[in-house]
Amino acid sequence: xxxxxxxxxxxxxxxxxxxxxxxxxxxxxxxxxxxxxxxxxxxxxxxxxxxxxxxxxxxxxxxxxxxxxxxxxxxxxxxxxxxxxxxxxxxxxxxxxxxxxxxxxxxxxxxxxxxxxxxxxxxxxxxxxxxxxxxxxxxxxxxxxxxxxxxxxxxxxxxxxxxxxxxxxxxxxxxxxxxxxxxxxxxxxxxxxxxxxxxxxxxxxxxxxxxxxxxxxxxxxxxxx
Amino acid sequence: xxxxxxxxxxxxxxxxxxxxxxxxxxxxxxxxxxxxxxxxxxxxxxxxxxxxxxxxxxxxxxxxxxxxxxxxxxxxxxxxxxxxxxxxxxxxxxxxxxxxxxxxxxxxxxxxxxxxxxxxxxxxxxxxxxxxxxxxxxxxxxxxxxxxxxxxxxxxxxxxxxxxxxxxxxxxxxxxxxxxxxxxxxxxxxxxxxxxxxxxxxxxxxxxxxxxxxxxxxxxxxxxx
Numbered sequence: 255x256x257x258x259x260x261x262x263x264x265x266x267x268x269x270x271x272x273x274x275x276x277x278x279x280x281x282x283x284x285x286x287x288x289x290x291x292x293x294x295x296x297x298x299x300x301x302x303x304x305x306x307x308x309x310x311x312x313x314x315x316x317x318x319x320x321x322x323x324x325x326x327x328x329x330x331x332x333x334x335x336x337x338x339x340x341x342x343x344x345x346x347x348x349x350x351x352x353x354x355x356x357x358x359x360x361x362x363x364x365x366x367x368x369x370x371x372x373x374x375x376x377x378x379x380x381x382x383x384x385x386x387x388x389x390x391x392x393x394x395x396x397x398x399x400x401x402x403x404x405x406x407x408x409x410x411x412x413x414x415x416x417x418x419x420x421x422x423x424x425x426x427x428x429x430x431x432x433x434x435x436x437x438x439x440x441x442x443x444x445x446x447x448x449x450x451x452x453x454x455x456x457x458x459x460x461x462x463x464x465x466x467x468x469x470x471x472x473x474x475x476x477x478x479x
Numbered sequence: 480x481x482x483x484x485x486x487x488x489x490x491x492x493x494x495x496x497x498x499x500x501x502x503x504x505x506x507x508x509x510x511x512x513x514x515x516x517x518x519x520x521x522x523x524x525x526x527x528x529x530x531x532x533x534x535x536x537x538x539x540x541x542x543x544x545x546x547x548x549x550x551x552x553x554x555x556x557x558x559x560x561x562x563x564x565x566x567x568x569x570x571x572x573x574x575x576x577x578x579x580x581x582x583x584x585x586x587x588x589x590x591x592x593x594x595x596x597x598x599x600x601x602x603x604x605x606x607x608x609x610x611x612x613x614x615x616x617x618x619x620x621x622x623x624x625x626x627x628x629x630x631x632x633x634x635x636x637x638x639x640x641x642x643x644x645x646x647x648x649x650x651x652x653x654x655x656x657x658x659x660x661x662x663x664x665x666x667x668x669x670x671x672x673x674x675x676x677x678x679x680x681x682x683x684x685x686x687x688x689x690x691x692x693x694x695x696x697x698x699x700x701x702x703x704x
Contacts, residue, residue, distance in 0.1 A: 398668040399681035399699070438663065439695070443623040456624035458683045458695065470664075470683065474624070 260316055261432045262365055267319035269424070269431070270296040271464035274361040274392050276303075277473040279455055283388040284309065288355035291382060292337075293344050293375070294362030298324030301337040311337035312354075314344065345374040349382045357383055359391045361461075363445075364434045367419070372445055380450035383478045389451055394436040394461060395470030402467065403436070442472055451476030485541055486657045487590055492544035494649070494656070495521040496689035499586040499617050501528075502698040504680055508613040509534065513580035516607060517562075518569050518600070519587030523549030526562040536562035537579075539572065570599040574607045582608055584616045586686075588670075589659045592644070597670055605675035608703045614676055619661040619686060620695030627692065628661070667697055676701030 262270075284290060286308030292301045295313030297320045305311040305328065315321050321339040328337050342348050344362070357379045366372050379389050396418040397403040406420040413421060414433050418441075424431040439458075446453060454477045461471035487495075509515060511533030517526040520538030522545045530536045530553065540546050546564040553562050567573050569587070582604045591597050604614050621643040622628040631645040638646060639658050643666075649656040664683075671678060679702045686696035 396664065398665040399678050401678070404668065404672075439621065440623040440663075443629065447629075453624050453626070 263316045267323045274461050284356040290356045291354045292358045296320045300360050302328045305335050305337040313339045314342040347378050352384045353382050355387050357389045364394050367433045376449040389476040391474045396436040397470045446476040488541045492548045509581040515581045516579045517583045521545045525585050527553045530560045530562040538564045539567040572603045577609045578607050582614045592658045601674040614701040616699045621661045622695045671701040
């Protein structure tokens with residue numbers, strides 16, 4: 255998942271989608287003052303509002319341009335705590351064990367095409383969380399009832415090589431920009447319970463994609479076992 | 480699926496579970512006066528209220544005792560139309576092609592353990608529906624986030640031989656009473672779109688089982704293509 259192979263490292267910052275809103279359940283697991291890590295923070299759409307509420311936020315992303323935009327945005331706001339944005343690979347986080355009270359992955363795992371990397375990322379999140387602390391995860395669900403997605407899952411399979419994944423195209427060039435994975439409930443649950451978490455909250459939700467399509471979504475809170 | 484092999488044929492009528500409520504979306508697809516078939520009607524919990532609203536209802540079930548209870552219940556109520564209850568196998572319905580305006584399967588497919596029978600049943604429903612008429616289907620979804628169901632899916636697999644199926648026990652004798660299948664969205668969608676329907680409505684819902692457990696559910700309306 256180095257910079258050379260990861261399409262997210264070199265995507266234009268403004269083209270990084272981030273349409274999924276934080277679910278309010280997060281405030282049952284985190285209080286202002288607590289230490290939050292936002293993995294795949296992009297341009298800071300989650301980190302900055304949380305910092306403005308008094309959370310101590312660190313945001314990591316692989317995309318340097320997005321991090322620069324995030325830093326600029328947060329500088330222009332009057333946050334009681336300015337979030338710290340760091341370029342990092344989610345499979346190898348530059349933080350000590352048991353550092354954070356809450357890790358957030360907001361529509362981030364969808365961008366990770368390797369199953370092994372997904373496992374590594376969840377284990378890394380577990381490692382940097384304090385004992386009994388929480389992982390908040392919101393992501394896309396496979397949406398078979400939609401004819402549009404059903405056809406994309408099937409038609410894109412020869413390229414994505416994973417059921418439930420789709421190709422996303424660059425709007426300007428028309429070229430493949432990245433692969434997005436939509437999860438099944440089973441996939442997401444075993445990813446967590448197999449890598450250090452138990453499920454404490456699980457909600458089937460509906461999200462809107464960057465194109466305005468309605469898609470199944472999950473909001474999950476895992477507790478570090 | 481003859482009487483000798485189908486556990487539902489000889490189950491005590493009062494032990495037939497029916498906890499799932501009709502979703503109001505059904506009234507967008509059916510008006511009083513229209514001809515409704517309730518497949519797997521059990522003791523009439525769906526058929527009787529619909530008849531009391533003026534629908535022309537036929538209910539079929541494999542269980543004779545349940546049908547007798549249904550007939551008694553409907554006789555004791557003042558329905559403008561009395562539903563007609565008929566013992567039949569859903570894979571071979573005793574009705575002509577293009578008879579009904581609406582077919583209902585309310586937590587019925589969950590009881591059908593054979594994939595081939597599920598296909599036959601959906602095709603039969605399609606056959607007895609008028610052109611462009613609708614199938615309303617509500618059923619249980621695989622609920623992997625629940626530790627209880629996750630363990631049942633895994634532990635019961637050697638007996639059920641189908642992922643997402645569970646064993647249900649007789650409360651008095653403790654013996655296996657039947658197998659219940661919980662569907663994935665993909666399974667349910669392809670069962671319909673592969674057998675004469677297109678998806679016109681799809682809702683991810685939550686149901687309560689006979690034991691009071693919360694479980695994922697789907698409410699689906701298919702239009703006869």
